[in-house]
Amino acid sequence: MRRRHVLTLAAAGAAATACSPPEEPAQPAPSGATGTPPPKPGAAGLVFPAGFAWGASTSAYQVEGAAAEDGRGPSVWDTFSHQAGHTRGGDTGDVAADHYHRVYEDLDLMRDLGLKSYRFSISWSRVLPQGRGALNAKGLDFYHRLVDGLLARGIVPVATLFHWDTPQALQDKGGWEQRDCAQWFADYAQQMFYSLGDKVATWLTLNEPKTVVSLGYTTGVHAPGRKDRRAADVAGHHLLLAHGLAVRALRATGRKGAIGAALNLSPVYPADGSPGAARQAAALDVEENRRWLDPVLLGKYPDGWLDGQPANAPVRAAVRPGDEAVIGERSDLLAVQYYNPAFVTAQGGRVTKHPTTQASWLEVYPDGLFDLLTRIKRDYGDIPLTITENGMPSTNDVRDDDRIAFLREHFAAAHRAIQAGVRLQGFHVWSLLDNFEWAEGYSQRWGLIRVDQDTRDRRRKASAEWYRGVIARNGPDA
Numbered sequence: 001m002r003r004r005h006v007l008t009l010a011a012a013g014a015a016a017t018a019c020s021p022p023e024e025p026a027q028p029a030p031s032g033a034t035g036t037p038p039p040k041p042g043a044a045g046l047v048f049p050a051g052f053a054w055g056a057s058t059s060a061y062q063v064e065g066a067a068a069e070d071g072r073g074p075s076v077w078d079t080f081s082h083q084a085g086h087t088r089g090g091d092t093g094d095v096a097a098d099h100y101h102r103v104y105e106d107l108d109l110m111r112d113l114g115l116k117s118y119r120f121s122i123s124w125s126r127v128l129p130q131g132r133g134a135l136n137a138k139g140l141d142f143y144h145r146l147v148d149g150l151l152a153r154g155i156v157p158v159a160t161l162f163h164w165d166t167p168q169a170l171q172d173k174g175g176w177e178q179r180d181c182a183q184w185f186a187d188y189a190q191q192m193f194y195s196l197g198d199k200v201a202t203w204l205t206l207n208e209p210k211t212v213v214s215l216g217y218t219t220g221v222h223a224p225g226r227k228d229r230r231a232a233d234v235a236g237h238h239l240l241l242a243h244g245l246a247v248r249a250l251r252a253t254g255r256k257g258a259i260g261a262a263l264n265l266s267p268v269y270p271a272d273g274s275p276g277a278a279r280q281a282a283a284l285d286v287e288e289n290r291r292w293l294d295p296v297l298l299g300k301y302p303d304g305w306l307d308g309q310p311a312n313a314p315v316r317a318a319v320r321p322g323d324e325a326v327i328g329e330r331s332d333l334l335a336v337q338y339y340n341p342a343f344v345t346a347q348g349g350r351v352t353k354h355p356t357t358q359a360s361w362l363e364v365y366p367d368g369l370f371d372l373l374t375r376i377k378r379d380y381g382d383i384p385l386t387i388t389e390n391g392m393p394s395t396n397d398v399r400d401d402d403r404i405a406f407l408r409e410h411f412a413a414a415h416r417a418i419q420a421g422v423r424l425q426g427f428h429v430w431s432l433l434d435n436f437e438w439a440e441g442y443s444q445r446w447g448l449i450r451v452d453q454d455t456r457d458r459r460r461k462a463s464a465e466w467y468r469g470v471i472a473r474n475g476p477d478a
């Protein structure tokens with residue numbers, strides 16, 4: 001099963017009984033990862049700017065588990081993963097990495113890695129079981145424990161508000177196909193700004209709306225499992241509208257936090273030197289990148305994108321006067337997620353030119369990250385950037401030298417981009433922990449830290465040990 005397709009091609013084609021952990025005792029002042037002094041910065045390698053935010057990422061449904069505990073309501077992913085045939089082996093996120101119960105253990109692992117930043121997501125239906133209305137205090141407490149634990153360890157929390165887990169109660173009212181969903185999201189976002197905004201300084205609105213549109217609504221391999229391209233485009237617009245309304249909601253609170261979207265972007269290249277391939281690449285670039293970047297950063301869909309839709313396409317009516325200005329409400333940062341490039345032929349087909357990984361869609365091309373970051377600066381200006389996802393699955397268990405090589409190359413590409421003037425402020429590896437990889441279930445291991453699938457015991461992989469050194473030196477070895 002291919003989890004992630006380039007959009008155009010895709011279109012063609014039990015309640016646990018454990019209690020919440022108690023409050024954590026006071027932490028000692030954050031210290032070096034190992035107790036041994038870190039090597040001199042840049043001893044024999046690349047040096048990143050002082051204060052560079054070395055981090056790791058996770059998302060709620062993929063790691064938390066405790067799916068029916070402490071009043072959490074179901075999300076579309078609970079529903080979807082429990083339906084036959086949707087995930088490999090029928091896997092679900094019921095227990096996932098059991099992060100909900102092991103949060104302090106995981107916080108200590110983060111501290112031992114020396115992480116400067118941790119990007120996680122809030123489960124909307126854990127804090128608002130019905131998606132709207134009164135907050136579920138027990139659910140919210142979990143995020144207080146997490147955020148307090150991060151701050152006590154000197155790790156900056158970066159909170160994502162939506163990582164694909166739409167509350168089922170809102171899905172039952174039409175979910176993202178319904179314009180109201182954008183406002184429901186903004187209301188939830190504002191509740192989080194008021195609840196956690198004195199501790200969380202960086203907020204990400206949406207994670208990868210493009211993937212929701214392509215896999216959740218076009219091919220149906222992700223929740224909510226819709227296969228309707230027209231509905232997908234409408235949902236895509238409402239997601240972007242939700243982003244803009246949430247940015248406004250933060251401003252309305254008067255809180256200082258920085259906010260932006262997390263977009264997965266793919267540099268698109270013609271597969272050969274033909275004019276046809278160049279034309280196809282420009283067209284695919286609109287779908288892959290500009291359709292998301294332009295409204296968020298320029299307040300306008302790309303020229304011709306909306307007009308180019310069929311006359312009776314519902315998305316034409318969905319985009320109302322003023323929406324683009326809302327979507328383009330000034331962001332403070334852009335979170336970039338980079339996995340793969342796209343090489344496209346004159347016929348519009350896609351070819352693979354570089355090695356792939358266990359995830360067959362992940363074509364390994366670190367130069368693509370350099371091209372992407374410098375292009376954002378060139379076309380969209382100097383907005384601060386942080387990478388919130390990059391990584392690979394490895395079948396090598398804890399001896400994951402392939403992941404080390406992958407990350408080293410991508411860190412080097414990021415470093416080159418910084419030297420070329422890109423305002424890149426952080427790099428969060430996907431992922432901190434082995435976790436629930438959506439339709440692939442637990443068959444792919446993306447973590448720096450191994451999670452035993454039976455006991456959920458944690459064990460640092462070679463990549464984690466290596467990353468600890470990278471962070472201590474503020475850059476990878478050469």
Ligand code: GCO
Nearest residue numbers: 059207208211264389430437
């Ligand atoms: C995504 C998601 C993550 C994935 C990761 C690996 O980018 O699809 O944000 O949840 O698990 O990308 O596929």
